[in-house]
Amino acid sequence: MDVQSASSVVLQALTQAASQDTAVLKPAEQQLRQWETQPGFYTVLLSIFNNHMLDVNVRWLAVLYFKNGIDRYWRRVAPHALSEEEKASLRAGLITNFNEPVNQIATQIAVLIAKVARLDCPRQWPELIPVLLESVKVQDVLQQHRALLTFYHVTKTLASKRLAADRRLFQDLASSIYGFACSLWNHHTDSFLQQIHTGDQLSTLSSLERTLLSLKVLRKLTVHGFGEPQENMEVMGFLSAVFERLKQFLECCRLVGPGTVCREKLEKTIILYTKVLLDFLEHHPYPFIPLIQRSLEFTVTYVFTEVGEGLVFERFIVQCMSLIKMIVKNEAYRLEKNIEESKAEILEAHQIKSAFFTPPTLTEIGKRLVSKYFLLTEEEVSMWEEDPESFAVEETGGDSWKYSLRPCTEVLFLDIFHQYSSTLTPVLLQMVQDLQGPSDVDDPVQLLLKDSVYNAMGLAAYELFDSVDFDEWFRNQLRGELQVPHHRYKVIRRRVIWLIGQWISVKFKSELRPLLYEAVLSLLQDPDLVVRIETATTIKLAVDDFEFRTEQFLPFLQSIFALLFQLLQQVTECDTKMQILHVISCVIERVGTQIRPYVGCLVQYLPVLWKQSEDHNMLRCAILTTLIYLVQGLGAESSNLYPFLLPVIQLSTDVSLPPHVYLLEDGLELWLVTLEYSPAITTELLRLFQNMTPLLELSSENVKTCFQIITAYMYLAGSEFVQSYGETICTSFCDLLKDITIEGHVQVLKVVEVSIKVSPALSSQAFQSVLPAVFRGVLDGERYPVVMSTYLGVIGRVLLQNSSFFKSLLMQMAMEYNKEMHHLLGDMIEMWVDRMDNITQPERRKLSSLALLSLLPSDNSVIQDKFCGIINICVEALHDVMTEDPETGTFRDCMLMSHLEEPKLSDDDEPPTEQDKRIKLLALQDPVHTVSLQQFMYEKLKAQQLLMGDGPFQALMETVDAEIVRQLQEFLKGL
Structure with missing residues (x-):
């Protein structure tokens, strides 16, 4: 494609592709797709997005098409790969100027250059890094920024490569440019620190952006650019300087008001400094050891003393706490049981930590965590009042501790408490002692402090096992606190019932359960919704516990179940409904058939909830789980649910409908239990099986459940089922057996064996396409014992329970093997006798004996020979x-x-x-x-x-x- 003549056509196509009119847009996109593989197309795109006079949207599209082309056609081995000549020209064109005025396009060009660098740097593109290093030195602010932006994206991309050869290349690059990168960072940092005092916001922000970019480059080089970073003085010097720079940048927070762009960038830079330390600790725990002391001093000073007042912000506190946590809990610093066998580095790390975490320091950290960071914030209290459901089910699991303050403080508390429990246990128990007795409802500070202390007691339950008589505490203190009705005391009622839930599986006498159930009954009627939701969670923990006794729970079952159902109706959010449904499911599962008298209301409500949750597949999954336990609890009576149940199964297991992606696994489980508890087959239940063939074609991880469902149908409907679907199943099985594991073979043949057991005549006929393969497996001496055992089980069933079909099968196989029938039978008997040891189950061994004896009496010389x-x-x-x-x-x-x-x-x-x-x-x-x-x-x-x-x-x-x-x-x- 000639650049001059093609440029205008491509420009016109890009202009049309940027249109909002689909009639114009679609043909243009199609045309551009056809040009993607044409020589010269990317040269034209480069000339278009480098032309600052053109429309921004058109240039943006040109960059995106170029970027996508790198993924598809830049590699030499790619179909329609770009020529080496065009690639060389493009590489040269990409780094001729760094003066892109539009920030978003500049970022895309930087990413695009990084993508090419990943494939070509340094071998095919040795000039890239030198050009970038020169470009970041120029005086022009815009060019300097764009070059630095590109430098960062190239460094980030090259650092992400993981092959050994690529890592060595990156380390070579890092060692050659590290000094320059450090001086660049120092220069921009000093410029920013000077300019922030001048009041020139534009210059300050520009310097700060370049500081941020140069720091991003240094982060990648420091963490990924050195195999032994402790041996490089520049690396360790930079890491040491991080602490001083952090202090300077934190002080700058006093000068920059909140809510400004500059403040946002400033906080980003501060967080980036902490990320440098966190990443270095994660990837280089031993080289980090010289930094442990300063890291602990810095983080503890700013987070747990008055020094940080007015300077620190939430994300920074989270990062500092994460750093403390990683130092405290780092596996690399774990001492061996025999301390003398520990490495010198580990002993050094242990000594530094021991010298720092003295009893006074630990006491202060523990007290501050509980009395300051565990306190409910004003935002949380407002959320409790305004949006109780979101407050009650707020997500705190997984990796949320890395990003959110509350889970972060709780995880840090747990890790420190675990490591230093002997020091912190008396501190926490004293805090509890200081708050004994009912709190003053007119003193919100005392209420919130008690909430925090009780939170700590719940989190550390396992650590406190030997130090707390929880049963006595429950009887003498906690139970009474649950009975304080004042509306301000709801904070404590909610926390105490949560606390009991944490201790149930740790230390809670079985004989106290009825007292707990009485308390639960009262709290499920609490005026406050958050208290009721928390109580429901504790019920789940109580009934799901190893020590749970149904007979203790039965006197309360009717009332608790009714109140849980009432709560399910009261809540409106999907997440809350799911949470309450899980509690209800757990109760039904644990009490089993005892639930039958009380589920009428739930049975009537679930169809309504199912309809309401049409757009909420996760809630529908929870409903399916509840239905599974409901069917198990109702037993044969579950057939009354079929008008609702069967359409639910139909929808959940229909692979042609989008919801199956979410609902299939639970839907199959529900289908299976419905069959297992069904008193008799119905037309609708039989028709439901039409969903099975597409499911078997999927060959997914659910295929085992599918086999169980087919088997359940065999037991339930017998001949009627085999007559309706036997041949369809056989066709699916024949396809499956071509590409399935050994275990899969066994599962398929077990279904066939059950079918023959249920209906010998019909099943032998229905599965006649599968049986020759089984016969061949026996004759050929199948090498897997478990498969051979199953083969002999199937053949044994046919021989014993349908001898006439066995004869016709033998005749068919004799023609295939070109042998006399009686000789083929002799070969089969010989192999059967030889492989009898493969059969381990006594039932199958007896079946084989009965089957072979059924050949007698016989005057056949071959049978007499065997x-x-x-x-x-x-x-x-x-x-x-x-x-x-x-x-x-x-x-x-x-x-x-x-x-x-x-x-x-x-x-x-x-x-x-x-x-x-x-x-x-x-x-x-x-x-x-x-x-x-x-x-x-x-x-x-x-x-x-x-x-x-x-x-x-x-x-x-x-x-x-x-x-x-x-x-x-x-x-x-x-x-």
């Missing part, structure tokens, strides 16, 4: 399944089941599901549990003797080892 092997495995199976009556000396088959047998349930056992009952009924029809192996073997041997005559039969028996015959006679005596 007679010895058949008898051997049957005697082995007899050893597995026969038990001897010590009184009579006779044997009986222990696998035989009777209708009269009812398993005795202990208190901890779950009552059987409807599916458990169906499995039991199916077992009562299964030959494995209805046919005595001893009797069956006796009858088959008698029939064989009758067929052959005594002499030939005796000769046949003589092929069996004499010891095996003796054991067999022992088992068969008395028959």
